[in-house]
Amino acid sequence: EADIYQTPRYLVIGTGKKITLECSQTMGHDKMYWYQQDPGMELHLIHYSYGVNSTEKGDLSSESTVSRIRTEHFPLTLESARPSHTSQYLCASTRRPPPVGGLAKNIQYFGAGTRLSVL
Amino acid sequence: GDSVTQMEGPVTLSEEAFLTINCTYTATGYPSLFWYVQYPGEGLQLLLKATKADDKGSNKGFEATYRKETTSFHLEKGSVQVSDSAVYFCALWRYSSASKIIFGSGTRLSIRP
Numbered sequence: 001e002a003d004i005y006q007t008p009r010y011l012v013i014g015t016g017k018k019i020t021l022e023c024s025q026t027m028g029h030d031k032m033y034w035y036q037q038d039p040g041m042e043l044h045l046i047h048y049s050y051g052v053n054s055t056e057k058g059d060l061s062s063e064s065t066v067s068r069i070r071t072e073h074f075p076l077t078l079e080s081a082r083p084s085h086t087s088q089y090l091c092a093s094t095r096r097p098p099p100v101g102g103l104a105k106n107i108q109y110f111g112a113g114t115r116l117s118v119l
Numbered sequence: 120g121d122s123v124t125q126m127e128g129p130v131t132l133s134e135e136a137f138l139t140i141n142c143t144y145t146a147t148g149y150p151s152l153f154w155y156v157q158y159p160g161e162g163l164q165l166l167l168k169a170t171k172a173d174d175k176g177s178n179k180g181f182e183a184t185y186r187k188e189t190t191s192f193h194l195e196k197g198s199v200q201v202s203d204s205a206v207y208f209c210a211l212w213r214y215s216s217a218s219k220i221i222f223g224s225g226t227r228l229s230i231r232p
Contacts, residue, residue, distance in 0.1 A: 006162075033219075041157075041206050041225035048219065090162050094220075106151065106212040108220055110162030 003027055006091050006111035013081055014119050021076045021114045023091030030095060032074040033108065034058070034066060037088040049074055081118040089114045121146040125209045125223035132199055133231050140194040140226050142183075142209035150213040152176075152185055152192040153220070157206040166194075166207070201230045 004025040013019055023032065034047040035058075045058030049068040063085070064078050074093075078085055092108040126141040144150065151170045155163040167176030172187035181196045192209060209223040 041227065043163075043208070043222045043225070045219065092163075106214075106220065107153070107165050107168065108155075108163075110155075110164065112160075112162045 004091065004093055004109050004111045006089075006114050008114060009112060010115050010117075012117045012119065015080075015082055017081050019078050019081055019116070021089055021091075021116070023074045023076070023111055024072050025074075025093045025109070026072060027093065027095070027109070028071060029093035029109075030071070031093060032068070033092040033094075034064075034074070034076050035090040035092065036060060036062065037090055037113070043090070047076065081116075083118045086116060086118050089116060121150070121211060121213060121221050123209050123211055123221050123223035125207075126226050128206075128225070129227040129229060131229045131231065134201055135198045136230075138194070138196040138199045138203075138228070140207055140209075140228070142192045142194065142223060144190050144192065144209075144211050146190075146211055146213050146221075148213055149187075150211040152183070153210040153212070154181070154183055154192070154194050155208040155210060155222075157208065157225075159205070163208060199228075199230050201232055204228055204230045 007022045030051045032049045035043045036046050044060035046062040047066040049055050055066050090113045091111040094108045122145045124143050153168045154166040156166045157163045167178040169176040169185035175184045183192050183194045206225045206227050208225050210220050212220045
């Protein structure tokens with residue numbers, strides 16, 4: 001059973017508001033990820049982190065920003081929400097992969113997601 | 120670069136029908152392969168995995184075999200249930216400095232009673 005939590009589950013907010021989507025995991029995982037999932041279901045990686053004070057942009061450009069001050073916490077912030085930000089946001093985490101030659105078990109654990117609607 | 124291509128949906132079947140969702144991949148070396156499932160209103164969860172050629176992953180009646188010669192990892196189930204209605208994602212991971220999982224575009228499965 002994975003212990004990764006996202007809040008809020010649903011958020012409806014007006015244009016121009018600042019929002020923060022929370023993601024926390026209690027598994028001590030080094031790596032964390034944010035995905036944006038469009039209505040067609042496809043997942044787009046927008047941010048990831050290898051550990052504390054490490055953040056990287058993903059494959060899809062996003063106006064959001066992330067921070068990683070603590071291992072267990074990886075919040076995503078939108079400074080000024082717009083209707084084009086309406087989407088489902090999924091957070092995930094995984095442990096550091098083993099050295100080359102070891103078993104490859106890079107399993108990602110996902111939170112339940114935040115469905116964001118910007119009016 | 121690495122990529123995953125999976126069968127487009129939606130797929131609609133009757134209960135107790137046989138299911139196949141095709142997945143092929145492109146990657147150098149020997150990636151690990153996964154199937155994830157997303158039930159309505161939830162995040163993704165791992166369904167099964169295989170870490171080397173000819174491995175068979177299985178869980179909840181679903182199976183997939185890692186076929187390196189055809190670069191495929193097709194998902195199968197002999198008799199589907201209404202509760203199997205969900206979105207299924209094929210994915211791969213290959214050890215590298217980037218170490219990101221590559222997901223397919225997802226296949227929506229609907230089972231009729």
